[in-house]
Amino acid sequence: MMKRLTYIDWMRGLACVLMFQTHCYDSWLSPEARRSGLFVWSRLGGTLPAPLFIFLAGISAALVVEKSRQKGLSRKEIARASILRGAEIFGLGLLFRIQEFALGYPWSPWTDLLRVDILNILGVSMMLMGIVCWLTGGGSPEAARGKGLVAASLAAAAVALATPPLWTTARPSFLPWPLESYINGVHIYAQPQPWLFPIFPWVAFAFAGLAVGFWMFTGLARKLEGWSLAVLGAAAVGICGLALLSDHTPFRWIGVYDYWHTSPSFFLMRGGILLGVLPLAYAWCRWGPPQRTFSPLAQLGKTSLLVYWVHIEFVYGRFSILPQGQCSIAKATGGLLVVFLAMLGLSVWRTRWKQRKSEADGRIELQRVPAG
Numbered sequence: 001m002m003k004r005l006t007y008i009d010w011m012r013g014l015a016c017v018l019m020f021q022t023h024c025y026d027s028w029l030s031p032e033a034r035r036s037g038l039f040v041w042s043r044l045g046g047t048l049p050a051p052l053f054i055f056l057a058g059i060s061a062a063l064v065v066e067k068s069r070q071k072g073l074s075r076k077e078i079a080r081a082s083i084l085r086g087a088e089i090f091g092l093g094l095l096f097r098i099q100e101f102a103l104g105y106p107w108s109p110w111t112d113l114l115r116v117d118i119l120n121i122l123g124v125s126m127m128l129m130g131i132v133c134w135l136t137g138g139g140s141p142e143a144a145r146g147k148g149l150v151a152a153s154l155a156a157a158a159v160a161l162a163t164p165p166l167w168t169t170a171r172p173s174f175l176p177w178p179l180e181s182y183i184n185g186v187h188i189y190a191q192p193q194p195w196l197f198p199i200f201p202w203v204a205f206a207f208a209g210l211a212v213g214f215w216m217f218t219g220l221a222r223k224l225e226g227w228s229l230a231v232l233g234a235a236a237v238g239i240c241g242l243a244l245l246s247d248h249t250p251f252r253w254i255g256v257y258d259y260w261h262t263s264p265s266f267f268l269m270r271g272g273i274l275l276g277v278l279p280l281a282y283a284w285c286r287w288g289p290p291q292r293t294f295s296p297l298a299q300l301g302k303t304s305l306l307v308y309w310v311h312i313e314f315v316y317g318r319f320s321i322l323p324q325g326q327c328s329i330a331k332a333t334g335g336l337l338v339v340f341l342a343m344l345g346l347s348v349w350r351t352r353w354k355q356r357k358s359e360a361d362g363r364i365e366l367q368r369v370p371a372g
Helices: 003-028 037-045 049-070 075-104 110-114 118-136 141-167 177-184 199-216 219-223 225-248 264-287 296-302 304-315 329-368
Strands: none
Touching (some): 003 049, 003 329, 049 075, 049 141, 049 199, 049 264, 075 118, 118 141, 118 199, 141 199, 177 199, 199 219, 199 225, 199 264
16 A cells, blocks of 8 residues: 555545635625536535545545554454544534634524534544444454445445435434434424535445445455556446436335435445546556655645635635625635635645654653663
8 A cells, every 4th residue: 555545635635625616616706606607517516525525534444444453453442443533523523613603603593503514424424434343343354344344335325225215204303403403404494404414325425435445455455456446446437327327217216306415326426436536546646746746635635624624714704815705706716726725835834743743752752761
């Protein structure tokens, strides 16, 4: 494997850039500019960042599990670490909502404190993946990996298939809205909202990533890394084809069919696209410029949580660098460039600060070692 899996960082960076453009154009463009073709394409590109982040969280979880097994940690210790990390991310999601409420006061409604956002579902996904890894972690590493791959794949399929009824005909309306919102994103409204991030369908992307991550650590895939990723690319084409076929079949899933928000067909299509990006990112980082020089996308990917957190305030928040809903395409694009460069600078600063801190801690440890 390449050091630090640069192509995974690059994919996170790609998700950051797609997120920046989506948020900037959505926040700043005037009503007239929002009727342009650019805005339509921006919204289409905006369907990828969230599933990319969650999918990559699944891959990263599998890689962490495999490294932990190589260190001899028990499945209980591995699951505990994953669940605690998920709880930490979930807590950060709650803290982020508190920050947004405080900075938006008195205009922010108190119900925004309980909104299910991307960080909330990332945390929940990591905790659920920790449970799956604990349930399947018995036996040899090879057996645990195989069981984990199968369990993650089945979990992804189950979540995708359960989404339409849980959004429509089988909604758990008996639950208080803050709890039901984690199931289908209903929030305070009469119907589930597609701009939120409930367990159904979003956790399915994490389980899909977990399955892919376990595949990447099989003996054959590790021996033939490039070819194994080419196999994933071929699988991506097949999955996209299956998505098209399933959307045109006369059979309809249980619940009200809504292709763009809840259908398993759309999940398959997005999953196929995510899987297809993986070998392309690998090839680009293995043989392209990121192998030889500084890569802005790989850099952003190393600090994706930080740049997500900070950029929101300068795009949607009280400190927005441009007037919201009043800008031309040219002006909003200039603002997007400023946000990109500012977040890249912040990312570089954060990385260098961590390196200096690590080096300083190392020197302190060396000084504590007795001579002779």
